[in-house]
Amino acid sequence: MHPNIQTHTYFIWFSRILVSLNIFFSILLSPVLANDFLDMSLEELINLEVTSAAKTPTPLLKTPGAIHVITKEDIRRSGANSIPELLKMVPGMNVAQLDSNRWAISARGFNGEFANKLLVMIDGRSVYTPVFSGVYWDVQDLVLAEIERIEVIRGPGASLWGSNAVNGIINIMTRSAETTLGSQVSAWAGTGATGGLSVMQGSEIGSSSYLRLTAKGFTRGVNQLNGRDTDDDMTMGRTGFRWDYIGSDFTGKTTGSFYQGQEGANFDQVSYKGDYHDRFNDDIDMKGGHLLSSWSNQFSEKSSLSFQVYFDYTQRKGAFYDEKLQVLDVEFQHNYEPGPGHKFTWGGNLRAYFDDLTAHANVFMDPEDDQYTQFSLFVQDDYPLLKDLTLTLGTKVEHNDFTGWEFQPNARLLWEISQKISLWGAVSRAVRTPSRLDSNGGIVLALYPPGHELNPTPNAEIPLAIPIIVTFQGNDEFESEVVTAYELGLRSLVSDHASIDIALFWNNYKKLRTGSNLPPNIVFEGDLPVAIDQVSFANNELEGETYGIEASMEYQMTDDWKLIGAYSYMEMKFDFGGQLEEFLNSFYANHQASIQSRLNLSHNVEADIWVTYTDEIEVQNQPELWDLTLRLGWQPSPTWQLELVGHNLLHDHKKQLDSEIISMVSSEIERGVFLRLTCQF
Numbered sequence: 001m002h003p004n005i006q007t008h009t010y011f012i013w014f015s016r017i018l019v020s021l022n023i024f025f026s027i028l029l030s031p032v033l034a035n036d037f038l039d040m041s042l043e044e045l046i047n048l049e050v051t052s053a054a055k056t057p058t059p060l061l062k063t064p065g066a067i068h069v070i071t072k073e074d075i076r077r078s079g080a081n082s083i084p085e086l087l088k089m090v091p092g093m094n095v096a097q098l099d100s101n102r103w104a105i106s107a108r109g110f111n112g113e114f115a116n117k118l119l120v121m122i123d124g125r126s127v128y129t130p131v132f133s134g135v136y137w138d139v140q141d142l143v144l145a146e147i148e149r150i151e152v153i154r155g156p157g158a159s160l161w162g163s164n165a166v167n168g169i170i171n172i173m174t175r176s177a178e179t180t181l182g183s184q185v186s187a188w189a190g191t192g193a194t195g196g197l198s199v200m201q202g203s204e205i206g207s208s209s210y211l212r213l214t215a216k217g218f219t220r221g222v223n224q225l226n227g228r229d230t231d232d233d234m235t236m237g238r239t240g241f242r243w244d245y246i247g248s249d250f251t252g253k254t255t256g257s258f259y260q261g262q263e264g265a266n267f268d269q270v271s272y273k274g275d276y277h278d279r280f281n282d283d284i285d286m287k288g289g290h291l292l293s294s295w296s297n298q299f300s301e302k303s304s305l306s307f308q309v310y311f312d313y314t315q316r317k318g319a320f321y322d323e324k325l326q327v328l329d330v331e332f333q334h335n336y337e338p339g340p341g342h343k344f345t346w347g348g349n350l351r352a353y354f355d356d357l358t359a360h361a362n363v364f365m366d367p368e369d370d371q372y373t374q375f376s377l378f379v380q381d382d383y384p385l386l387k388d389l390t391l392t393l394g395t396k397v398e399h400n401d402f403t404g405w406e407f408q409p410n411a412r413l414l415w416e417i418s419q420k421i422s423l424w425g426a427v428s429r430a431v432r433t434p435s436r437l438d439s440n441g442g443i444v445l446a447l448y449p450p451g452h453e454l455n456p457t458p459n460a461e462i463p464l465a466i467p468i469i470v471t472f473q474g475n476d477e478f479e480s481e482v483v484t485a486y487e488l489g490l491r492s493l494v495s496d497h498a499s500i501d502i503a504l505f506w507n508n509y510k511k512l513r514t515g516s517n518l519p520p521n522i523v524f525e526g527d528l529p530v531a532i533d534q535v536s537f538a539n540n541e542l543e544g545e546t547y548g549i550e551a552s553m554e555y556q557m558t559d560d561w562k563l564i565g566a567y568s569y570m571e572m573k574f575d576f577g578g579q580l581e582e583f584l585n586s587f588y589a590n591h592q593a594s595i596q597s598r599l600n601l602s603h604n605v606e607a608d609i610w611v612t613y614t615d616e617i618e619v620q621n622q623p624e625l626w627d628l629t630l631r632l633g634w635q636p637s638p639t640w641q642l643e644l645v646g647h648n649l650l651h652d653h654k655k656q657l658d659s660e661i662i663s664m665v666s667s668e669i670e671r672g673v674f675l676r677l678t679c680q681f
Contacts, residue, residue: 040071042499042554046420046491052151052171054380054392055160055345056335064392064412064424065157066092066489066503068552070150072175077598077608079631079645080144081188081196081218081674083172084137088612089594091550091566092154092503093168096614096657099232099667100220101138101263104657107154107168108505109546109572109588112660117166117432117481119157123174123255124331125292125310128164130353130372131323133435136314139259139286140172141238143198143214145184145678148175154550155505156485158430159394159410162349162376166430166483167507174255177202177210177244183681190645190674193221193233208247214240222264223667224653230667231281236261249298258289266665267319269361272523272530276449276467279665282319289313302337320663321365322358327351341384345394350375355436362444362663365436372401374433380410388416402434403480420493428487431480438478438513438538444663445536446470457532462522468532469523472515475538482510497556506547511540512574544574560600567593589615606633620658626650643676 040048049057053065060069068090080086084103088095094111096104106115116133119126120140127135150172157165180202189195196218205211220234240257263284268277292310299305312327333347356369380394392412399405412426437443448455450465458465489503515536523531548570555563572588597609610629616622628649635641648654653668 040073042497042556043420043493045069045071045554046493046499048149050151051173052153052157052169054343054382055333055347056343061420061422061491061493062390062414062416063491064390064414064426064489066154066487066505066550068152068154068501070152072145072148075144075147075150077606077631077633079608079610079629079643079647081645083140083142083144083150085647086150087152087170089564089566089596089610090152090154091552091568091592091594092548092570093152094589094592097669098657098659098664099223099230099265099669101232101234102265102659102664102666103137104659105135105137107152108507108548109570110167111588111657113664114660116435117164117483118168118170119161119165120170120172121161122172123253123292124171124294124308125290125312126327126329127312129314129325130433130435131325131355131357132437133164133432136286136316138234138263139236139261139288139314141216141218141236141259142172142174142240143186143200143216143238145186145198145200146174146180146212146214146242148173148179154503155426155487156408156410156428156430156483158408159396159428160345160378160380162378162396162398163374163400163406163408163431163433163480166432166481174242175212176246176253177212177242178204178246180212181210184678186676186678188674188676191221191672192223192670193219194672194674195219205243208245210244210246212242214238223670225266225655225665225667230266230665231264232266232667234261234263236263236286250295252293252295254291254293256289256291258287260287262286265318266667267361268663268665270444270447270469270663272467272525276447280319284316284318286316288315304335306333306335307331318360320360320363322360324356326354341382341390343382344380345382346377346379348375348377357436357441359441363442365441367440370436370440374398374400390414390416400433402439402478406431406433406480422491424487424489424491426485426487428485430483430485432483433480434478436474437472438474439476440474442471442473443661444469445472445661462529462532464529466529466531468520468534470534470536473518473535473537478513478538479511479540481512481540484508484510499554501552503550504548505550507545509542509544509546512542512544514539514542516541542574544572546570546572562598564596564598565594567591587617587619589617591615604635606631606635608633614656617657622655622657625654625656639679639681641678641680643678644673645676646671646673648672 046061047059053063053067070086087093094106104111104113106118110117114132114134120135153169157169184200186198198216200214202212217237222229222233238259243254245252268279271278290312294308296306308331310329314325316323329351331349336344352373354371357365359365376398378396382392384390395409408430410428415423448468455468486506491501493499516539518535521533522529523533550568553565593613595611599607601607608631612627614625616624629647632644648671653670655668658666
């Protein structure tokens with residue numbers, strides 16, 4: 001595309017969005033009566049009970065934290081086919097698709113394929129892997145219709161949930177089997193060899209007992225990079241169940257799943273010759289599953305006890321390493337109300353990991369198999385200082401086999417200014433514990449060919465122009481990364497038709513992961529030097545800070561039209577010196593924005609528009625990115641629904657982000673259109 005035409009196109013889109021926002025705020029400040037056409041009114045949404053922030057049901061308006069809820073109605077009208085797509089609507093979340101299957105997802109910066117400061121759970125079961133401190137997003141693929149809501153916390157949550165809840169928490173909560181009685185079948189097909197089928201069946205199997213069975217299978221086609229297929233296709237099958245018992249004082253649930261699939265990917269094997277990279281395709285085989293059971297007993301109106309245990313299994317086989325990981329987790333929690341408005345929560349957790357890692361190209365682990373545990377106790381006290389002023393104090397004391405004891409305290413203050421406005425503030429400490437890679441592994445990070453600014457050859461010591469290969473090596477004395485976070489927020493139902501949610505934050509980081517260069521090692525073939533092997537030894541010498549603002553707004557324009565907006569601004573500052581500091585201070589997007597329009601054209605026809613914007617990422621030469629998703633839904637009867645969805649519509653194909661690891665090749669994500677038919681009976 002010609003640069004002037006491209007600039008003009010962006011200007012048109014930017015102007016249109018500015019006009020929409022001007023209309024939005026103009027109407028927001030004018031007296032307009034509107035009724036709700038969605039399942040929940042704005043007042044119901046702002047008082048929706050959430051559990052991730054306090055581990056007990058608390059109305060959103062009375063929650064002293066930056067939390068955003070993706071409801072089942074948000075999911076249905078998003079046009080999304082996967083969980084990562086849904087997270088784009090949350091302010092402060094950094095979401096980028098790397099290829100058909102791989103994602104980079106974080107909160108408040110530090111984004112990358114191996115982002116390590118975000119705790120992700122499904123029904124309270126952690127899917128955060130200690131192998132590299134991250135999440136395999138490609139296998140977190142539920143039937144979207146079985147999700148009740150997704151609670152997304154930006155900021156630390158470690159005082160309740162433990163280590164690695166540093167910059168945020170994502171808790172994906174599935175629906176009770178009692179609410180999904182009957183059958184649902186959904187099939188979709190679209191461009192790029194994309195298609196799938198999901199089935200959900202719910203039944204009552206006895207007095208107060210309900211069972212849901214689910215199954216899903218899908219394929220995703222390949223993308224391209226510079227006109228060449230990246231072979232990033234995927235085939236996946238998943239089955240699962242949920243059983244619920246709902247008694248007067250005693251409730252319980254048991255969930256289980258099994259998945260198996262294969263995905264393709266492009267990798268670069270470091271070479272000393274030619275263009276210094278041997279690109280090859282690889283198939284990654286994946287399978288795994290889980291079994292979880294949780295129970296809760298309400299002893300009285302003031303006291304309840306809950307217990308949860310789960311087992312999780314993950315297996316992956318690929319070009320770089322084979323992984324088997326088993327996790328056993330046991331947790332209990334006691335809730336007690338000593339007096340009106342006074343809530344006291346305490347509990348404990350024990351988790352054991354058993355891994356078996358076989359390293360191949362560009363990766364090494366020593367030892368290749370290991371087992372390690374962590375245990376913790378937590379306590380939280382919500383105390384009403386005044387009628388409308390509540391102080392929350394809590395901490396989690398945790399022990400792990402890598403760094404020993406960790407303390408993660410938290411203090412929050414909530415002022416309920418009125419029944420429609422709340423103001424909150426928080427100070428928190430959280431840690432990111434070392435991964436297996438940090439402690440006793442290694443990986444090839446980068447290759448600098450001759451002529452690169454970081455490659456000094458040829459010089460007096462090495463008269464030949466040869467590449468430099470940078471390898472990260474773990475350190476068994478690596479310590480936990482630490483953040484102290486300061487937050488301030490406002491949540492308000494401005495009127496019957498408008499709500500706002502604003503959060504300010506400043507995070508101060510200590511002991512961040514970086515590396516100390518060991519003396520370079522010259523690699524010879526015979527007597528000829530062919531490369532310099534530069535090993536970077538893991539340490540905790542980096543410090544820095546991030547700060548910013550996040551805002552979300554909802555406005556009910558008319559009975560049949562709703563607008564939802566989100567915006568975030570962030571700055572990152574690191575103090576290390578040299579090119580690493582320059583690199584880190586430009587490895588993020590300053591501005592992000594999203595606006596959704598949900599319109600009922602008639603009683604059974606829906607038209608939804610979703611525009612997203614991501615600022616440029618300077619260090620990757622990644623220009624600003626505008627994107628558009630359109631959804632047209634038609635429900636001819638209560639049984640049938642037909643949807644036509646288009647996503648990434650502003651570009652034929654566009655790279656969103658490069659992986660931070662040189663060996664992992666990203667794709668240009670292509671424009672896509674799919675048709676989805678759902679039958680519910």
